[in-house]
Amino acid sequence: MNFLTGHFFYNGKPLASAPLWGMSVLKSGNMRFRWNETNPVREKFFSSICAEKRKALQPELIHSKTVYEVSSADEIFQKKGDGILTSNKFIVPAVTVADCMPVFVYDKNSNVFGVLHSGWKGTGIAAEAFYMLNKKYGSNPDDLCFVLGPHINSCCYSIDKKRAEYFSENFGSSCVSSIDGNKYSLSLTDANLYLLRKIGIPDGNIFVSKECTCCFKENGAFKYGSFRRQTSSLPQDLPLEEKQKHFTVQAAFVFYSF
Structure with a gap:
């Protein structure tokens, strides 16, 4: 199987x-996705997952906290943002990640499901999804299930003091730790757990992947694509658009297995 899959947990x-x-x-x-591009690799990948009537849908990512709730495919066309939710079982909500955290969401009461792209700029998007579900469907924290998927872990994620202060102030001091006084390690897991617990999501409804996209290996080979690992040898001043040609983007998605 060329992808991993797992369950949502409740209690x-x-x-x-x-x-x-x-x-x-x-x-x-x-799995790179842009509205103005075609990607045969991505199209082939999703054609093997989606049944005849299902369709993978994704906004073009902009590292934001923007979440869309849709019921049909045309509602997301040409939209830019970082999350997609739906109650339509024939839609496969998707985002792309390459070290950033995929956050998978399921509401046990309304059966709304989806996925969010949560990088450092977008940390907090899980709360935006909750507020949207609460407003439209009356979703309660006890009914919501979250999966924090594979992402770059604190073992490989170093940040500067300014960013460390931002995370400590907004997502709890436990998500950062000092490395040498000028550098800090960041745990996106702890930052998101702080956020979900603040909302009131029970721990029994949260599953956390322990695999680091930057360093985790399986059978001696790297399992995931990683922006940090795969671009570490490139010139620091190389434009981001050029760097994007040198790392492998993963697709994160939610689907019903008919």
Whole structure:
């Protein structure tokens, strides 16, 4: 299988009737998505997952906290943002990640499901999704299930003092730790757990992947594409658009297994 998949959890137990979350891996190929581009690798990947009537939908990512709630495919066309939610079982909500955290969401009461792209700029998007679900569907924290998917862990994620102060002030001091006084390590897991617990999501409804996209290996080979790992040898002043040609983007998605 060229992607990993898993369950949502409720009260510490996997939900058999819920959709599944999934994520491509390094050997799946580059899942880059832009509205003005075609990507045959991505199209082939999703054609193997989506049944005849299902369609993978994604906004073009902009590292924001913008979340869309849609019921049909045309509602997301040409939209830019970092999250997508739906109650339509024939939609496969998707985002792309390459060290940033995919956050998978399922509401046990309304059966709304989706996925969010949560990088350092977008940390807090899980709260935006909750507020949207609460306003439109009356979703309660006890009914919501979250999966914090594979992402760059604190072992490989160093940040400067200014960013460390930002995270400590907004997402709890436990998500950062000093390395040498000028550099700090950042735990996106702890930052998001702080946020979800503040909302009131029970721990038993949260599953956390322990695999680091930057350094985790399986059978001696890197399992995931990683922006930091794959671009570390490139010139620091190389434009981001050029760097994007040198790392492998993963697709993160939620789907019903019919």
